[in-house]
Amino acid sequence: MSNGVLTAPGLAFPRETFAKLTPGPFLHTHLKQTKPLRPNGRTPEEFRQPIVNTGSLSHSNGSTVVRVGDTAVVCGVRAEVLLASDIPNPPRDGMQDEELIEELGLLVPNLELSTGCSPANLPGNPPGTVAQSLSYRLLTLLHDSHIINPADLRIQYTEPPTEDDETGYAPRIVTKAYWTLYLDILCIAHDGNLFDAAWAAVMAALRNTVLPKAWWDPDREMIICSPLVSEATTLQLHSLPIASTFACFSTSSHLKQRKEAESWILADPDSFEEEICNDALTIVLARHQNAQTRILRLSKTDGSQVNAEAVQGCVALAEQKRAVWESILTGG
Missing domain, CATH: 3.30.230.70 (GHMP Kinase, N-terminal domain)
Structure with missing residues (x-):
């Protein structure tokens, strides 16, 4: 009550509740900022350490x-x-x-x-x-x-040679x-x-x-x-091939106007992002000694949200990740 007038109590939910109720808009709200930042605190192109x-x-x-x-x-x-x-x-x-x-x-x-x-792997589940x-x-x-x-x-x-073997026998x-x-x-x-x-x-x-x-x-x-x-x-x-997976988040699923839809490529998606994103791309890069890096495998889901330009950007990010992982695995 304020000045004798009854006011309705304010409604405030923790961010985890909003993430469960409306995961798509929740992620969209984070990515549409001037500096896109995912709910996990990473930028779209950032991998986990x-x-x-x-x-x-x-x-x-x-x-x-x-x-x-x-x-x-x-x-x-x-x-x-x-x-x-x-x-x-x-x-x-x-x-x-x-x-x-x-x-x-x-x-x-x-x-x-x-x-x-x-959460999907509970005791007793087949x-x-x-x-x-x-x-x-x-x-x-x-x-x-x-x-x-x-x-x-x-x-x-x-x-070993036998008695029947001739001189000059090759083992x-x-x-x-x-x-x-x-x-x-x-x-x-x-x-x-x-x-x-x-x-x-x-x-x-x-x-x-x-x-x-x-x-x-x-x-x-x-x-x-x-x-x-x-x-x-x-x-x-x-060689040491390294796999890099990217997920594509699009707003077309929760926006009425499809032409206004936007999309973002998310490197190294976590479980929350995997549940929302329908399209994914996995790139495996390998580099032999004294040789250039080559694409060993490039696979994507049936979605069409990842275009050729986005794939090129993902390859560049995958090469950065490959260099980091190679240094960690070799102790370099």
Whole structure:
């Protein structure tokens, strides 16, 4: 009551309430400012700062924990021996090295979403298709990138000469087994853009992978692995491809006049932005030693909001992110 007149109480809701009730207009209000600023405090082209810790799992051949904002992923690499005699369909003659890893299935990524990593992953819920889809995307990118030399996964044996061999006999080298790398990826916190974080975790874990010295024992007819750490070798990667995902937010969904619609490209979207944006673009860049950066993969959803000019801008931003991540992963 003021001066004897009754007044209605003021209505004030916290920003989280407005974000849940009207997420599109809420995000639009932030982006239409003179200096666009997303609700998470980042500019549209700004990526979240990464934190990478390698060698976190003591019983894995390689491991890492990657945290990007509030998205956190753990990746462990298990190396197991696959005997050539156990392969149902041995590699055909003339097979290219690039085809060998895919043909034999020597790289096996498996991503899981831990219970409670996001509001959608509650105890008792059946496994969803998101983890399977991400595992397949990781697998195909591992095959397309050719970052691992198949020779590093071979366990070979040089057959000794026999009495029937003539002078000048050339030793025959045979492959007795292969290393199969199982990449177990666990998302412990999911706040958007899980693919980029999972792929970065895979790269960091593979760089951290150490394979024990292994050889074929003809007397026992089995593979022997040395327990000495000094004899182990680090897995060498040809390059470090880095994935960058962008989301496109458009006001056409909540504005009556479509011609007045605006759109923004948001780098490294969080979970709130992913739920609002229907169009997304993922760019994977790789740079070999003493070579220029090349686009290894460019994929987008069915939306038509990302035009050619926007793609060029995203590629430039992706190159900046690639340089930052390469420096972090290599310790440079």
